[in-house]
Amino acid sequence: MSNRKFRTIDLTMVGVFVALMAIGANTTSFLIIGGVPITLQTFFSVLAGAILGSRLGAISMVVYTLVGIAGAPVFAQFTGGAAILVKPTFGFILSYILVSYLTGLIIEKGKNPTAKLFITASLVGMVVNYILGTNYMYFAYKLWAEAPDGFSYGLAWAWMLAPLPKDIILSIFAGVIAPRIYKALQKSNSSYKENIA
Template sequence: METVSKANSTWRTIDLAHCGLFATLMMIGANITSFAPFLVVGGVPITLQTFFAVLAGLVLGSRKGAIACTVYMLIGIAGAPVFAKFSGGFSSVLLPTFGFIVSFIFSAFVAGWIVERYKTLPSYIIAALVGTAINYVFGTNWMYFAYTLWAGAPEGFTYKMVWLWMVAPIPKDIILAIFAGFFAYRLQKVLKIIPIK
């Protein structure tokens, strides 16, 4: 009984470490624009958050990947400067771009859910691309409704304009998603973090 309890305790500690690691990676990825301020288009920072969110799901699985992204979001809401441009605090919830932060949770969960069931290299790449697509669809629509309902929309604002803002980061995130798929597949074969069912 003691041996089982100790094993369960060790597994829980590892889970926390994994989630903490990816939450930290997202904090780092969020603030790349601090060193390259020109990587901001239409008020949307071009960051590595989507890459790390999708990677969390691919490497940790649906549950732990989503938890890692949730921890990151809650730390930021609590006031730590972990969002893009070292921002944070509860007021971030009202920002038009906050939908992208929420979407990381869904992106990680769905990407993880796919690779928990299909463990081939194409599945990892597809899962990464699906996770990235979720990030864009959820985040962009949130931003549109935010500008429409409570944030001050720029002159001539339209739904098409919101998606035009996304044109700049899309190629980068597609390339990173494919890389995440390759990387996570190789990493999973070594670490075997996601149990084979």
Template sequence: MLSTASKFKTKDLVMVPLFVALMAIGANVTSFLVIGGVPITLQAIFAIMAGALLGSKLGATAMTVYMLVGLIGAPIFAQMKGGLSTLVSPTFGFILSFILIAYVTGKIIEKASVATFKTFLFACYTGLAITYILGTNYMYFAYITIAQAPDGFTYKMAWVWMVAPLIKDLIVTAIGAIICERVYNATKKNARGYDVAS
């Protein structure tokens, strides 16, 4: 599950559909809540966890598969949406960001000499920052260029919409870092047959 080899093992590839399913659940379990033009979802934390637990390459692969499955029409994006029309949605930048945050989160952990809780916390919050920066800026420019922006729409308004999701994500990301660190090190301990130093 924690392989960083250039070629994915069969057991690693089994994790791809699992995280695609988790992303689909996270996209819709709370997406009936909408702030401005932004559905409130749990996608960011599952994308972060994909990178943290699967590694940079497999985590990014899982998020790419999630995006492609949604684009071919499966209703796995927020509010049970899917299809190529999502490409012109102002929130498509968040979907793109999931690939990058899985990769970056995984890479930070892979590069660390010791995978401590601080490492996971830094990696997970870095991933969260990426999704907000990329997703929110994409949303703003999409509303300005290809979508119909609400009256009085400004760059500041785009960020105001993100305040409520940010509060939620700050909390769940901390919880996700705790879970990922424990699962990661427990898996290493079981694989090696001895305790991993904390």
């Protein structure tokens, strides 16, 4: 998908995933474990990479992040604005960009992507989200945020055990449902290239 201009369908799909991320951020965000809202954002960021590919998937997450920083209430608990930059959970938001990019890149590297590759790529994306987000949260609490009593690196990871089963299941689900949509978009891209050739 690289080295070409944006088409209307590309911009539309980016907008769709920005909206899905906003919905996913607030569907279940009233549940908070430690300092971490339980959301569907990992699922949608993985799905963005699996369906849109590395380039558009990452762009959709960049747009989502910028829209939220600009003040739109698209983050968990209907928050938005530059204040998110100093919150311990901002690392998760940043990770969505890399999650989408890597998920899409792994799939793109497969000559004929299989369902197994989609599932593997989705799980890799989820792992990246957990590693980057949790480590950022830990250092944020240690360096500038007010940490809860008894906070430790182990506790930060203990908080992540609550959403882990949900994210594993949803990442596998993303890997299962994405192939058909991905292949349909690839055919659309091929037709587009033939028409402008």
